[in-house]
Amino acid sequence: MPTSRTLAIVIRTIEVFETSLVATLFTRELGKVGVLAKGARRPKSSMQGGLDLLGLSDIVLIPKASEALDLLTEAAPVERFAPLRRDLASLYAGYYVAELLNELTDLHDPHPKLFDAARITLRHLGEPELRSRRVLRFELACLRELGLMPALESCAHCGAPVEPRGGTIWFGLATGGILCEACRTGPPHVVAITSGELEAIRALASPGDAWRRLDPTSTGLARARETVGAVISHVLGHRPRLRPLLGVSTE
Amino acid sequence: MASAGYSAVVDRLMSALGRLPGIGARSSERLAHHLLKCPPEEAIELADAIRSARDRIRHCQVCFHLTETDEPLCSICRDPRRDPSTVCVVEQSRDLIAMEKAATFQGVYHVLLGRLAPLSGIGPEQLTIDALAARVQSGTIRELIMATNPNLEGDGTALLVANRLGDSGVKITRLARGLATGSTLEFANRDMLADAFSGRHPL
Numbered sequence: 155m156p157t158s159r160t161l162a163i164v165i166r167t168i169e170v171f172e173t174s175l176v177a178t179l180f181t182r183e184l185g186k187v188g189v190l191a192k193g194a195r196r197p198k199s200s201m202q203g204g205l206d207l208l209g210l211s212d213i214v215l216i217p218k219a220s221e222a223l224d225l226l227t228e229a230a231p232v233e234r235f236a237p238l239r240r241d242l243a244s245l246y247a248g249y250y251v252a253e254l255l256n257e258l259t260d261l262h263d264p265h266p267k268l269f270d271a272a273r274i275t276l277r278h279l280g281e282p283e284l285r286s287r288r289v290l291r292f293e294l295a296c297l298r299e300l301g302l303m304p305a306l307e308s309c310a311h312c313g314a315p316v317e318p319r320g321g322t323i324w325f326g327l328a329t330g331g332i333l334c335e336a337c338r339t340g341p342p343h344v345v346a347i348t349s350g351e352l353e354a355i356r357a358l359a360s361p362g363d364a365w366r367r368l369d370p371t372s373t374g375l376a377r378a379r380e381t382v383g384a385v386i387s388h389v390l391g392h393r394p395r396l397r398p399l400l401g402v403s404t405e
Numbered sequence: 406m407a408s409a410g411y412s413a414v415v416d417r418l419m420s421a422l423g424r425l426p427g428i429g430a431r432s433s434e435r436l437a438h439h440l441l442k443c444p445p446e447e448a449i450e451l452a453d454a455i456r457s458a459r460d461r462i463r464h465c466q467v468c469f470h471l472t473e474t475d476e477p478l479c480s481i482c483r484d485p486r487r488d489p490s491t492v493c494v495v496e497q498s499r500d501l502i503a504m505e506k507a508a509t510f511q512g513v514y515h516v517l518l519g520r521l522a523p524l525s526g527i528g529p530e531q532l533t534i535d536a537l538a539a540r541v542q543s544g545t546i547r548e549l550i551m552a553t554n555p556n557l558e559g560d561g562t563a564l565l566v567a568n569r570l571g572d573s574g575v576k577i578t579r580l581a582r583g584l585a586t587g588s589t590l591e592f593a594n595r596d597m598l599a600d601a602f603s604g605r606h607p608l
Contacts (some may be wrong), residue, residue: 207524231594242568249524
């Protein structure tokens with residue numbers, strides 16, 4: 155029977171029957187998968203420790219046809235993200251990462267770059283001064299990987315260059331990015347952001363280190379957090395359940 | 406409305422059974438057929454047991470373990486031989502029963518009635534942490550032993566309690582973890598060994 159082996163982050167588990175688990179895993183090579191782990195809760199199970207929530211494991215599964223759960227045959231723990239067990243703010247941020255992975259991605263739709271971004275984010279959530287910026291970068295990584303990254307350089311509607319007017323720029327939550335003056339009327343869910351806020355979002359979405367140098371106390375960063383959060387809520391169709399709990403992790 | 410050729414009564418039975426944890430559509434159908442095939446008194450006894458348990462079982466007013474309605478405190482809280490200054494905090498009554506079967510703990514308990522699981526909508530307000538804080542404030546407790554499960558949700562729950570009661574002056578400890586007695590190092594995984602090293606103690 156063909157098997158698949160890959161790295162996986164455990165993003166949801168449900169206890170079923172006497173000793174089994176149904177888990178949702180975000181894997182590097184296969185995308186999000188739902189698996190049945192028979193006997194995983196037995197005291198001497200070979201999967202013990204490999205299906206702990208938000209743990210990274212080396213897994214082997216037997217894919218099932220149609221909509222049935224895949225069968226998990228091995229799950230060996232590879233990395234435990236220790237900060238999540240030491241600090242409540244880190245834990246809530248970790249849960250938020252899991253919620254986004256679960257809700258934003260489709261089954262069997264691999265996103266290796268998003269997997270790597272999640273792994274790095276979970277690994278470094280213990281740095282309190284950078285935590286909320288790391289979460290923001292992860293939110294933007296989700297949007298980029300799913301093809302939903304807001305336009306930040308030119309008008310999302312017509313492609314024209316966008317000049318700040320009195321320091322204000324229009325941002326369409328539904329249109330997907332900044333809007334020029336001509337396009338700002340018409341599309342629904344348009345908010346005003348400052349040029350400082352736009353610069354903060356650009357820095358957070360860029361691969362370099364500029365995001366580390368953002369002033370954590372600046373209003374631009376705080377508003378960037380709100381705007382990106384609003385985009386995520388718009389994409390999901392509801393506010394993420396963990397988002398209010400991220401308040402404990404604000405810098 | 407009845408489905409798959411069953412009468413509405415049988416359908417209702419299967420639907421009720423199907424709401425039990427771990428019971429899917431096939432299992433609920435199988436159990437319903439068993440209940441309809443077994444001697445009537447056996448099925449009635451089950452129904453009576455369920456009704457009686459639901460009517461007569463409540464949570465202990467102090468520790469939230471299960472107790473009968475005519476006893477506001479559970480048998481452990483009523484036992485004068487137990488040490489009320491040491492409280493073992495568990496997620497659910499089943500964990501308490503496991504501890505009691507081991508018969509190694511002489512203190513009392515506090516049942517949280519769940520664990521912190523925000524992804525499933527279970528937050529601090531769904532747990533009995535306020536009642537635990539009130540017990541701590543009463544001044545009789547010297548140590549809280551956090552015996553939540555050794556997984557992320559259990560650790561998170563312990564962290565939440567420690568954060569909430571850290572300033573109370575009560576000693577808060579966590580159950581040791583690592584190598585199981587009778588096991589062998591050869592088959593221990595990396596996490597077990599890491600826990601065993603970090604939790605080592607002098608001989």
